[in-house]
Amino acid sequence: MTLHISSAFNEDLIHINGKIVEMGGLCEQVITNSNLSIKDNNVQMAENAILLDEKIDLLETEINESVIKAIALRQPVADDLRVLFSAIKISGAFERVGDLCKNIAKRSQLLTEEHHTDIRNQIFKLGEKVKKQLTKSINAYTNQDVKLARKVWKNDYKIDQMYTDLFENLLVYLRKKKRVASGSHLMIIAKNYERIGDHTTHIGEMTHFAITGENLVAVRPKVNLPV
């Protein structure tokens, strides 16, 4: 891509892109921590997730400020405008990923009963699936890979299917165990992962838009969610 005549604008765009990539890296870390906090009931991992979320929030604020400044000073058009618009949308999605992971980590610490092991493992598998999808969405953005961005957008139904199956299992499990409090936490944790999947879809959409200028509007495979 040809550089802008204004070197300051080039630097602004590079800076914003760097912050998005950094935010994506932190999101991969935070979901790794929240996944392990579920799997092993690991306190340290849960605390890490909570701390990482604060860093992610700060980055979102920083990106928003940089984008607002660039829009005000440069009055961008075409691909520059799309890139800056997508930066706000993607950093917003990352911020939500951070929040949901923090919430998962906090709730994981309220699940102390060992007999949740089997259901925790199922949630962990969902978490790992979502993490892979998140990594793909970050790679699509970092490598400006339109094909991968489209793939991420299209594949959310796989996460939704896992979540739907897990939800059914949870219902059976909770009817048997009759544990309302921990059951509610498990339900919300599973739902949080499903929502993170939605955010990765949005990151794929926005990456696709930033590169091509086209919104992904075609019908994609869907699963009827229980809630």
Place this chain on the structure above:
Amino acid sequence: MMSIKFRTKNVEVSYGDKKAIRDISLNIKKNTITALIGPSGCGKSTFLRCLNRMNDVIENCSIKGSVLLDEQDIYGPDIDPVELRARVGMVFQKANPFPKSIFDNIAYGPRIHGLASSDNELKDIVHNSLEKAGLIDEVKDRLNDQATGLSGGQQQRICIARAIAVSPEVILMDEPCSALDPIATAKIEELMNEISETYTIIIVTHSMQQAARVSKKTAFFHLGDLIEYNDTDKIFTQPDNEKTQDYITGRFG
């Protein structure tokens, strides 16, 4: 479907041996604002001047191809350039009111074209033109004052009113706001928007934002070629041509 006001086919303009524009084929829609953009020397003003034969007065200037106004060749033998310029008015970069009163500036065109049969009719034309140009409230009590004593923005609106006074079909604007402050610029843009239902407006501008704000269609010129012509929304969000993208985003000038 909007009808075509100007249809240019393979227009080529040379100044002596030097070709300024090549092979320009463009359909300009009626009662629409069309912006011509591109770096200095790209040929956009040359093209604009072809549309009312202002290039005729430039020595060594030769034109090939055809320019059709309502499907009639304006370079045809039956066309009187003076009459043509009444149909296709022009507003220039620098406001150029005549060193006359405000009234006489506006009345000048209608007088030489015999558009008013009485003094009252002439007064009506002047009043209506100033009203359309959004100037009437500012100047109605001083129509006998010198137009050159007005502010730059007001002088430019006097020039627009002067162009409107002869009931043109098209108004060509060659960087009409480049010497104006942002408030005066906003007033001209608002005026363009208001009168675009009645007139076909073609504007040359160096301001990308102005082109994006005021026009429905945009043509991008580069080194004498028409690179891209499309809806303004499309040009400024998703241009088809990489040169257009590079220009509007400030990657070359």
